[in-house]
Amino acid sequence: MTAPASHGTRWRAVPFPPGLGMARFVLARNAAAFRRSWVLLLSGFVEPVFYLFSLGVGLGALIGGVRTDGGALVSYAAFVAPALLAASAMNGAIFDATFNVFFKLKYQRLYDAMLATPVGPRDIAVGEIAWSLVRGGLYSAMFLLVALVAGLVRSWWALLAVPAALLVGLAFGAVAMFTTTFMRSWQDFDYVTLAIQPMFLFSATFFPLSTYPEALQWVVRATPLYHGVVLERALLLGEVGWGLLWHVGYLLVLGVVGVVGTSRRIATLLLT
Amino acid sequence: MTDEVLLEARGLTKSFGEFVAVDGIDVLVRRGEAFGFLGPNGAGKSSTMRMVGCVSPVTGGRLRILGLDPAVDGAAIRARLGVCPQQDMLDEDLSVEENLWVYGRFFGLSRREVRARTDELLEFAQLTDRRHDRVEPLSGGMKRRLTIARALVNNPEVLLLDEPTTGLDPQARHVLWDRLYRLKREGVTLIITTHYMDEAEQLCDRLVVMDHGRIVAEGSPRELIEAYSTREVVELRFEDEQQERHLGSVEALAERVEALPDRLLVYTADGDDTLAALHGRGVRPLSALVRRSTLEDVFLHLTGRSLVD
Ligand SMILES: Nc1ncnc2c1ncn2[C@@H]1O[C@H](COP(=O)(O)OP(=O)(O)OP(=O)(O)O)[C@@H](O)[C@H]1O
Ligand SMILES: [Mg+2]
DSSP: OOOOGGGOHHHHHSOOOSSSTTHHHHHHHHHHHHTTOTHHHHHHHHHHHHHIIIIIIIIHHHHOEEEOTTSOEEEHHHHHHHHHHHHHHHHHHHHIIIIIHHIIIIISOHHHHHHTTTOOHHHHHHHHHHHHHHHHHHHHHHHHHHHHHTTOOOOGGGGGHHHHHHHHHHHHHHHHHHHHTTOOSGGGHHHHHHHHHHHHHHTTTSSOGGGSOHHHHHHHHHSHHHHHHHHHHHHHHTOOOTTHHHHHHHHHHHHHHHHHHHHHHHHHHHOO | OOSOEEEEEEEEEEEETTEEEEEEEEEEEETTOEEEEEOOTTSSHHHHHHHHTTSSOOOEEEEEETTBOHHHHHHHHHTTEEEEOSSOOOOTTSBHHHHHHHHHHHTTOOHHHHHHHHHHHHHHTTOGGGTTSBSTTSOHHHHHHHHHHHHTTTOOSEEEEESTTTTOOHHHHHHHHHHHHHHHHTTOEEEEEESOHHHHHHHOSEEEEEETTEEEEEEOHHHHHHHHSOSEEEEEEOSTTHHHHHHHHHHHHSSEEEEOSSOEEEEESOHHHHHHHHHHTTOOOSEEEEEEOOHHHHHHHHHSSOSOO
16 A cells, blocks of 8 residues: 555655554564563553552541542542553553663664565554553453452452553553654653653542642643543543543554654655 | 566756755666665665665656556565665664564564564574564574564565675674575565675675766676776786885786775786796785686776775
């Protein structure tokens, strides 16, 4: 398939290879490399579990109940668990799409080697992001299991919590990888941390949206993690409604924009 | 060798901003040929190879590979090429054999095809006993052989080799040349860039000499030497300051003289005759070496510069 001429010369000059299917070979490459470093998987899983028990269970014992934005009264642990699920999906995807991708792009020249084959920039973008979703999905499933055992899951809707976590991973992974293509050095990653930290703390993760002043509520609503948190909380607590589709749409659009942006940037950087 | 043209470039140009790296070159390569791009650092060899490899858009001119236009059929062309880039770019997170499997899959080969091919290629690269090792600790020569083996995983019709032996010791170079001969005998078209005249003379049926993005000469190694050099060369070294003093008398006896910082290159049909005549005139160099003309001399004549700097 050749991109339409309206995309400008670069896209005419170096067209996408046929179909999306090649991305799975990029995925397979990562799986082969990962077999040697599966211990890393543990750290991504352990962190949110620690948070859950220290904050949710420990701090929760002091707090009593929380009234959600949906109106229900739940234990603090049940309130925080879905937010931690969304945040761990975010963190997992971002870690993979920033540090790992930067190393492959700048030092390993992995993508240069791939582009010499029929694999194209979009296959790389899709394959890499799909890989961070596989990892993120594993983390989420394990976390959900822990939450279930701890009695924090109150609805069958929770079955959709893992797909929802994948959606969060897609949105953050894609945008993070796009951002990574602009990084010049490892120092630039401090900006990523700078953006993530406040989002992690203030996206209605640890307290309900209604506790923020009106003006700040709008800021919170604009952050992508907020949409992930609302989605997961609704699913785990069973407060499901059509309004959730808006959050799904937000994350989906972010993901698609990220993937398209990333493949263009890879072409700009490497097909010179 | 058949008459089928596999690579056709006309007025091929590559610019990076204002800078013109490849300046309107014309090249034809036929199936089964071993074709070389010879030139010093920055001549535009890699830039040309990257355009041929369909990873660098053409700025101007016409380029056809396997009869196809890289602007339209880049992926289809890449599927039939093997590329050994100037830098190895092996996957250091994977083992030797995984490098071959994973790369083969990028060409859409089935798992079974890839495994069968891997055994052959490990044999070819003499890496069978290292197949389970990580790539990182391999020697430079082994990595280079693995890179070439990897480039062959899809049974390419054309193999692009960008400085295949730079940085290797003489023994490793000879092993690689031997592998490349074998490929050529099997009918693979080779397109090679190199700084090394001996490499070009050994491997290439035909070559172009590039300088500053342009082609300055074209032909077989033999033709180029005949056209641009003499049969023999006498290399004279003098004590400090003496070279300058003798330059005049040497020039009177030779077809042409190149003065390098550390020696004089005297171009002549018969080196021993010339040397005797010089002795007759009282020229007493520290050392004198008579040798056959090489592509290095051609290059020096064409550009006034030494190839390896
Ligand atoms: N991506 C790029 N952006 C800007 N300039 C470039 C780029 N790639 C190559 N050049 C310039 O183009 C010129 C030709 O480079 P090229 O790598 O093609 O030379 P070469 O003949 O392969 O040299 P070498 O023997 O050192 O490998 C050089 O001056 C180089 O600096
Ligand atoms: Mg080069």
